[in-house]
Amino acid sequence: MQLGKLAGLQECDVPLRNIFGDALLDLVRENPRVVVLDGDLGNSTKTEYVRQEFPERFFNIGIAESNLVGVGAGMAGAGFYPFIVSFSSFLLCNAYDQIRLAVAMSDIDATIVGSHGGITLGKDGPTQMGIEDLALMGGLPTFTIIVPGDPASMQAAVRAAPNIKGPVFIRSSRVPMPYIYPEKNTPFVVGKANRVREGNDLTIIGCGMMVSAGLDAAAILAKKGIEARVVDLHSLRPLDREEIIAAAEETGAVVCAEEHLLQGGMGSNVARVVAESHPVPMRFVGLADTYVESGDPWELLEKYHLTAADIAQKGEEVVKVKAGA
Amino acid sequence: MDKTDNISIEELAGIAKELRLDILEMTTRAGSGHPSSSWSAVEIVTALYFGGVLRYKPQDPWWDERDRFIMSKGHAAPLLYAALARAGYFDLKELSRLREAGSPVQGHPIRGLMPGVEATTGSLGQGLSLGIGHVLGGRLAGKKFHVFVLLGDGECEAGQIWEAAMSAAHFKTGNLVAILDYNKYQETGPISREIGLEPLVEKWHSFGWNVHEVNGHDLQAVLGILHLAKQLEATGIPQMIIAHTIKGKGVSFVEADFTFHGRALTLEQAELAREEINAAG
Ligand SMILES: Cc1ncc(C[n+]2csc(CCOP(=O)(O)OP(=O)(O)O)c2C)c(N)n1
Ligand SMILES: [Mg+2]
Numbered sequence: 001m002q003l004g005k006l007a008g009l010q011e012c013d014v015p016l017r018n019i020f021g022d023a024l025l026d027l028v029r030e031n032p033r034v035v036v037l038d039g040d041l042g043n044s045t046k047t048e049y050v051r052q053e054f055p056e057r058f059f060n061i062g063i064a065e066s067n068l069v070g071v072g073a074g075m076a077g078a079g080f081y082p083f084i085v086s087f088s089s090f091l092l093c094n095a096y097d098q099i100r101l102a103v104a105m106s107d108i109d110a111t112i113v114g115s116h117g118g119i120t121l122g123k124d125g126p127t128q129m130g131i132e133d134l135a136l137m138g139g140l141p142t143f144t145i146i147v148p149g150d151p152a153s154m155q156a157a158v159r160a161a162p163n164i165k166g167p168v169f170i171r172s173s174r175v176p177m178p179y180i181y182p183e184k185n186t187p188f189v190v191g192k193a194n195r196v197r198e199g200n201d202l203t204i205i206g207c208g209m210m211v212s213a214g215l216d217a218a219a220i221l222a223k224k225g226i227e228a229r230v231v232d233l234h235s236l237r238p239l240d241r242e243e244i245i246a247a248a249e250e251t252g253a254v255v256c257a258e259e260h261l262l263q264g265g266m267g268s269n270v271a272r273v274v275a276e277s278h279p280v281p282m283r284f285v286g287l288a289d290t291y292v293e294s295g296d297p298w299e300l301l302e303k304y305h306l307t308a309a310d311i312a313q314k315g316e317e318v319v320k321v322k323a324g325a
Numbered sequence: 326m327d328k329t330d331n332i333s334i335e336e337l338a339g340i341a342k343e344l345r346l347d348i349l350e351m352t353t354r355a356g357s358g359h360p361s362s363s364w365s366a367v368e369i370v371t372a373l374y375f376g377g378v379l380r381y382k383p384q385d386p387w388w389d390e391r392d393r394f395i396m397s398k399g400h401a402a403p404l405l406y407a408a409l410a411r412a413g414y415f416d417l418k419e420l421s422r423l424r425e426a427g428s429p430v431q432g433h434p435i436r437g438l439m440p441g442v443e444a445t446t447g448s449l450g451q452g453l454s455l456g457i458g459h460v461l462g463g464r465l466a467g468k469k470f471h472v473f474v475l476l477g478d479g480e481c482e483a484g485q486i487w488e489a490a491m492s493a494a495h496f497k498t499g500n501l502v503a504i505l506d507y508n509k510y511q512e513t514g515p516i517s518r519e520i521g522l523e524p525l526v527e528k529w530h531s532f533g534w535n536v537h538e539v540n541g542h543d544l545q546a547v548l549g550i551l552h553l554a555k556q557l558e559a560t561g562i563p564q565m566i567i568a569h570t571i572k573g574k575g576v577s578f579v580e581a582d583f584t585f586h587g588r589a590l591t592l593e594q595a596e597l598a599r600e601e602i603n604a605a606g
């Protein structure tokens with residue numbers, strides 16, 4: 001299964017983490033205030049690009065995530081703009097209280113990048129997977145939360161981050177994601193969802209790699225005469241309520257898809273808006289209460305029902321419910 | 326246990342060689358994993374499981390007076406699985422399913438998924454605290470056993486290690502033995518370049534531990550120090566064995582290149598590695 005193929009998206013053979021690393025290097029070149037801190041994973045997160053070119057603005061704080069966050073926050077206090085980077089799981093789970101006090105409550109300007117989000121890091125298994133990162137970020141009210149779903153939006157998110165007031169979280173990924181947007185002039189505005197396909201029978205709302213999967217699902221549904229609108233909800237905070245309400249009002253059925261636990265992720269945020277504005281039938285694609293084992297990423301996505309086919313199936317279901325069948 | 330009480334060093338060396346080969350085959354087949362981190366601690370784990378140090382019953386894996394072994398540097402899971410299989414906990418053929426979807430032989434250890442896997446690890450820094458808990462629980466329950474924890478040197482950058490270090494001494498955990506796989510490298514570079522740990526002996530000493538140093542690939546020496554550490558239980562002082570090791574030990578081109586961290590070998594590299602391990606004395 002090749003992500004985005006059914007939808008005719010242009011393939012990108014570079015993993016999203018490398019796109020992130022390059023974008024970060026560009027930012028460091030342009031903006032002398034930006035510093036980068038990592039937790040001994042620069043080879044995996046790709047902050048190593050910055051380390052190679054700007055060793056004096058790169059800090060490996062080691063296998064010590066609490067210290068990593070604290071030191072990064074301190075550098076913000078000293079006038080720099082820190083990018084604090086590691087695997088989503090280690091960073092958020094190990095250093096949550098440090099993120100909470102020194103970053104979120106202090107409302108400092110800083111970006112935390114959670115790499116290897118979701119289950120597609122694959123074979124390293126559940127201790128390394130960040131399947132609860134968006135829920136944890138949700139518990140930190142001052143954070144802007146961005147989940148880019150293609151190379152161009154990752155580049156745009158990295159560029160945008162230092163101009164955002166307060167702390168920012170960006171989720172990065174080990175796998176490549178196809179192009180949804182052109183690399184130049186990407187329509188990416190933080191907090192503004194992108195409608196990437198028109199349709200009136202239902203809306204598929206996704207973030208991260210599930211945007212491409214959602215477009216593939218729309219292609220599957222189109223063959224059955226169902227036209228799905230697809231929305232890239234790359235920002236979970238601020239949440240684009242207008243676009244969500246429009247989806248509910250204009251299409252009358254919503255499927256949410258994310259590479260994350262169903263509990264506390266994107267879908268629950270969308271559901272809250274739908275429930276209080278314009279309740280319509282909804283379905284959710286994500287991880288039910290479970291940890292995911294080691295395995296080939298694509299095999300795992302199938303096993304845990306996170307594919308385009310799964311989204312399409314929920315789409316058919318929700319359209320039936322809407323029709324009162 | 327009985328069968329390992331009077332084992333010769335030659336026989337132990339033979340087991341160490343088998344473990345090295347198991348690790349190679351498992352990670353090559355999976356196409357990922359941490360062979361260099363596993364090879365670094367082969368002699369330590371061989372001495373523990375096959376040199377009569379650990380008391381265990383593969384047929385009764387959760388026997389409540391078993392000695393505990395906690396693989397805190399969880400990315401060395403292939404080594405743990407290979408040792409458990411060869412110790413009789415489960416069939417050797419399970420090893421070939423490392424990192425496969427649906428397999429209990431996970432990329433990092435998950436407690437209880439396979440018999441003998443004592444702790445869920447893979448987020449570094451957590452194993453020593455678990456070890457202290459086993460000691461305190463055993464004390465409360467009136468059970469007699471030793472607890473062994475294998476730590477990475479990079480892992481010792483984690484704050485929790487030093488929280489545990491402090492509490493281990495406070496609680497007089499004389500039956501706790503930590504072994505530090507001091508291979509001088511972490512993931513992205515030499516320890517001394519990234520986050521220096523020295524003076525390491527003095528650090529552990531000042532945290533209230535009795536510190537030993539050993540060549541971590543000298544089976545005789547490792548075995549001797551492990552037995553000694555056990556005998557020192559009555560002192561009530563936790564025992565730290567700093568084992569000087571070589572990351573990737575046994576495969577020269579891996580020893581020479583730290584960027585092999587977290588990488589499986591290619592099929593051609595694996596062929597060379599196999600020859601080298603087999604040819605070693
Ligand atoms: C909390 C945490 N942070 C980061 C990692 C990623 N990681 C896996 S292995 C490793 C390096 C470990 O170095 P060391 O402890 O020296 O073990 P070695 O492989 O050298 O035996 C890192 C940083 C992790 N597993 N856990
Ligand atoms: Mg090391």
